[in-house]
Amino acid sequence: MSGLEALRQAQKLVARLSVAGGGSPDRVHEVLSLLVVAERELATLSAGSHVGRVLNKGGSVTYFVEKLDGRMVLTERRVGTIAHPVRCPQNVYEAVATVLARAEHTLAVEQIINRIEAGNGFEPAAFQVRLAIRCWMSVTPPLVERLRAKYRPVQRPVFSKQAKRLWRDLSDHSPGR
Numbered sequence: 002m003s004g005l006e007a008l009r010q011a012q013k014l015v016a017r018l019s020v021a022g023g024g025s026p027d028r029v030h031e032v033l034s035l036l037v038v039a040e041r042e043l044a045t046l047s048a049g050s051h052v053g054r055v056l057n058k059g060g061s062v063t064y065f066v067e068k069l070d071g072r073m074v075l076t077e078r079r080v081g082t083i084a085h086p087v088r089c090p091q092n093v094y095e096a097v098a099t100v101l102a103r104a105e106h107t108l109a110v111e112q113i114i115n116r117i118e119a120g121n122g123f124e125p126a127a128f129q130v131r132l133a134i135r136c137w138m139s140v141t142p143p144l145v146e147r148l149r150a151k152y153r154p155v156q157r158p159v160f161s162k163q164a165k166r167l168w169r170d171l172s173d174h175s176p177g178r
């Protein structure tokens with residue numbers, strides 16, 4: 002059963018339960034089971050399988066692009082927690098991608114920040130750089146790999162194109178689109 006089918010069935014069951022003035026424990030259990038299926042599938046929705054990943058602690062992380070205060074941002078949301086979303090502006094995402102694509106060796110986050118500052122004239126926050134990297138590591142197959150607290154593109158010659166395509170895919174599959 003697909004996530005969308007499970008959601009539709011759950012909605013119908015909830016509507017019937019509310020009209021009937023309650024419901025049996027079996028019906029409630031059926032609704033909850035359908036919602037679990039839907040939640041699992043929707044947490045991993047993607048353009049390919051780009052958008053989400055499951056965490057070891059039982060939650061999941063989703064990535065999407067949204068417009069916030071007039072600018073496009075990459076958003077990381079931890080589903081099933083009270084954590085606030087973390088965001089990375091598009092210019093930082095693109096700057097990190099450019100630095101990694103040009104790097105001949107693995108780079109630490111601090112080195113990436115220094116290269117962005119030298120080349121672009123602004124210093125991004127470390128959490129924004131890490132967010133972009135986590136997003137690239139979450140896709141299947143990963144676009145970036147971690148080696149001893151340093152990072153490099155898996156396929157450097159095509160990394161810039163892959164990062165741009167991922168941004169576009171996340172924009173196309175974001176909530177509200």
